[in-house]
Amino acid sequence: MKALISINWVVGSLLALLAVAWPLIGKVLASGEHAVVETTVQQIVTAQQTHHSIREDYVLFGATDRDMREGFAKLDMNVPAGSSFIYETYRAEDGSVVVQGLASPAAIVRDRMPPLAYSVRIRADGHAEGGAWQE
Numbered sequence: 001m002k003a004l005i006s007i008n009w010v011v012g013s014l015l016a017l018l019a020v021a022w023p024l025i026g027k028v029l030a031s032g033e034h035a036v037v038e039t040t041v042q043q044i045v046t047a048q049q050t051h052h053s054i055r056e057d058y059v060l061f062g063a064t065d066r067d068m069r070e071g072f073a074k075l076d077m078n079v080p081a082g083s084s085f086i087y088e089t090y091r092a093e094d095g096s097v098v099v100q101g102l103a104s105p106a107a108i109v110r111d112r113m114p115p116l117a118y119s120v121r122i123r124a125d126g127h128a129e130g131g132a133w134q135e
Contacts, residue, residue: 037085037101037118038131044087044099045120045128047075052126058097063088084113097122 048058051074061071063086071089072079080087084107089099100119107113120131 033084034118034133036080036083040080040083040085040087041099041101041118041120041131043077044075044089045122047077048089048097048099048122049126049128051075058089058091058122060089060091060097062090063102084111092121095124 052058059071059074061067061074068079068087072087084104085101086104087099087101089097092098098119098121100117103113103116108115114135117134118131119134121129123129
């Protein structure tokens with residue numbers, strides 16, 4: 001009986017510790033994925049600037065799998081494998097080009113990820129602004 005009580009205390013303590021630490025664990029995992037998305041978007045921005053300096057145009061592509069593959073191929077990049085984010089580039093109303101990493105619909109449903117987006121704007125003069133997260 002004493003062994004059962006001891007095991008119960010140990011399991012209960014571990015579960016209480018896990019309940020307290022769970023939000024911190026989630027933040028650490030999310031910040032790691034955020035860093036990957038920020039890096040990928042920055043790589044796309046750099047590839048866009050290089051492509052623009054050579055060809056005097058930008059590669060615009062949508063967030064569908066086919067469009068992403070074609071856009072990344074034109075920029076001589078590989079599509080990130082196994083990511084919960086999808087990427088797109090489009091021209092904004094002011095003429096700048098926006099490079100955006102979006103939480104994929106599958107990740108939003110499957111992983112209950114919030115609909116996050118990280119974007120960087122390339123101004124008409126070719127300089128990139130700082131990136132920003134939006135929810």
